[in-house]
Amino acid sequence: MFAKAFRVKSNTAIKGSDRRKLRADVTAAFPTLGTDQISELIPGKEELNVVKLYAHKGDSVTVYTSGGNPILFELEKNLYPTVYTLWSYPDILPAFITWPLVLEKLVGGADLMLPGVVVPPTGLPQVQQGDLCAIALVGNRAPVAIGVASMSTAQMLASGLKGKGVSVLHTYQDHLCPEGQQLDIKKSSYKKLSKFLQHMQQEQIVQVKELSKGVESIVAVDWRHPRITSFVIPEPSLTSQTVQEVTREQPYLPPDIKSLYCVPANMTQLFLESGHKKGSTLEGSEVRRIITDYAKRNSLVDTDNRNLVKLDPILCDCVLEKNEQHLVTKLPWDCLLTRCLKNMQPAYQVTFPGQEPILKKGKLCPIDITLALKTYNKKVTVVRNLETYGLDPCSVAAILQQRCQASTIVSPAPGSKDSLQVQVQGNQIHHLGQLLLEEYRLPGKYIQGLEKAPKPGKK
Numbered sequence: 047m048f049a050k051a052f053r054v055k056s057n058t059a060i061k062g063s064d065r066r067k068l069r070a071d072v073t074a075a076f077p078t079l080g081t082d083q084i085s086e087l088i089p090g091k092e093e094l095n096v097v098k099l100y101a102h103k104g105d106s107v108t109v110y111t112s113g114g115n116p117i118l119f120e121l122e123k124n125l126y127p128t129v130y131t132l133w134s135y136p137d138i139l140p141a142f143i144t145w146p147l148v149l150e151k152l153v154g155g156a157d158l159m160l161p162g163v164v165v166p167p168t169g170l171p172q173v174q175q176g177d178l179c180a181i182a183l184v185g186n187r188a189p190v191a192i193g194v195a196s197m198s199t200a201q202m203l204a205s206g207l208k209g210k211g212v213s214v215l216h217t218y219q220d221h222l223c224p225e226g227q228q229l230d231i232k233k234s235s236y237k238k239l240s241k242f243l244q245h246m247q248q249e250q251i252v253q254v255k256e257l258s259k260g261v262e263s264i265v266a267v268d269w270r271h272p273r274i275t276s277f278v279i280p281e282p283s284l285t286s287q288t289v290q291e292v293t294r295e296q297p298y299l300p301p302d303i304k305s306l307y308c309v310p311a312n313m314t315q316l317f318l319e320s321g322h323k324k325g326s327t328l329e330g331s332e333v334r335r336i337i338t339d340y341a342k343r344n345s346l347v348d349t350d351n352r353n354l355v356k357l358d359p360i361l362c363d364c365v366l367e368k369n370e371q372h373l374v375t376k377l378p379w380d381c382l383l384t385r386c387l388k389n390m391q392p393a394y395q396v397t398f399p400g401q402e403p404i405l406k407k408g409k410l411c412p413i414d415i416t417l418a419l420k421t422y423n424k425k426v427t428v429v430r431n432l433e434t435y436g437l438d439p440c441s442v443a444a445i446l447q448q449r450c451q452a453s454t455i456v457s458p459a460p461g462s463k464d465s466l467q468v469q470v471q472g473n474q475i476h477h478l479g480q481l482l483l484e485e486y487r488l489p490g491k492y493i494q495g496l497e498k499a500p501k502p503g504k505k
Contacts, residue, residue, distance in 0.1 A: 140179045158210070167399065170203070428469050
């Protein structure tokens with residue numbers, strides 16, 4: 047909504063009665079905010095303005111600013127917090143997690159698509175279609191965008207995480223955000239800048255001189271002063287959002303993966319009697335049982351050789367090529383079952399601990415490890431498809447950088463939307479194998495390229 051410049055209609059100070067009404071509206075819209083928090087967000091006597099503006103698409107929007115910073119905006123009588131407000135109160139909205147590279151697209155006006163959503167071990171936040179929600183980045187609890195859920199959490203999972211997840215209204219770095227933070231000395235214990243500088247000079251942290259009449263200037267700073275070197279950013283209080291972040295850092299638990307088969311149109315008659323229609327997904331053992339029951343129920347097992355199955359018109363359509371239609375009348379059991387599975391559409395189901403299963407059609411792509419040559423014939427190791435197995439490429443890159451003592455790069459994977467690849471300097475396949483097989487406990491069948499690890503040197 048604010049991806050492009052907007053036109054300001056008016057900017058006026060808010061009246062006392064309107065200030066009280068705004069507090070009541072915020073309390074109703076965000077019931078998790080306490081009285082003290084609402085008083086901080088909408089102060090009683092400090093500067094608070096209401097800005098009427100027209101967005102680039104013509105929408106009429108009311109924006110509330112405090113100290114020059116936008117804190118809330120109202121659209122069609124609905125109240126929304128800005129990302130500036132969410133940095134102070136990140137718990138008031140359910141948050142979806144995405145990759146840092148997706149932020150650029152969101153700022154450009156794109157909505158959050160479900161393939162770009164990261165599913166943490168705790169599962170997706172529970173929302174209904176139309177609910178207000180936030181968007182945060184992997185490894186950073188501060189929300190970077192807000193929007194409206196395009197579907198419920200149950201619908202998202204049922205879709206296999208495909209389609210639009212969140213219709214974005216406002217993002218960090220759009221035209222609504224302020225360019226920097228404002229520090230108000232009047233809100234400090236010093237009240238005036240001159241008193242603050244005088245105290246810092248007494249502490250021998252800075253040196254202040256009056257270079258021109260009435261103008262004091264800082265001429266030196268002691269960067270080695272204990273007050274400066276001992277300064278650390280305070281940790282945020284342990285809120286429910288912080289607990290969620292801690293949960294995301296739990297030890298990785300590998301997903302349960304099942305290979306499935308979809309019933310195609312030309313095989314629906316074979317599976318109809320067992321209650322399965324076109325598009326139904328079945329495990330391989332289920333397919334074998336249904337075919338076996340069908341052959342026995344229709345007396346298709348050869349009486350002379352029970353290892354053979356006679357092909358009726360339905361089986362012929364399922365397993366025979368056109369040039370075989372009038373030539374092949376029987377098939378061995380193993381050949382019949384193999385042909386049936388081959389002609390069905392592949393699918394797979396991924397289930398992470400404590401989450402609903404995610405069903406996707408197509409072949410399951412393994413984690414792909416390759417070697418590539420860069421400038422001056424330097425080798426690099428490239429890893430793709432980590433997200434399918436619930437692995438964060440940024441976290442994997444950080445671990446490899448430390449263990450291999452080599453530079454790493456996380457970049458978009460070529461030919462794939464919303465997927466990242468990790469590039470590590472040198473042949474680091476041995477370290478990757480240890481990480482994926484031993485620590486993450488992923489089965490080797492889901493990893494390809496481990497055979498390219500460097501051979502151990504001779505003693």
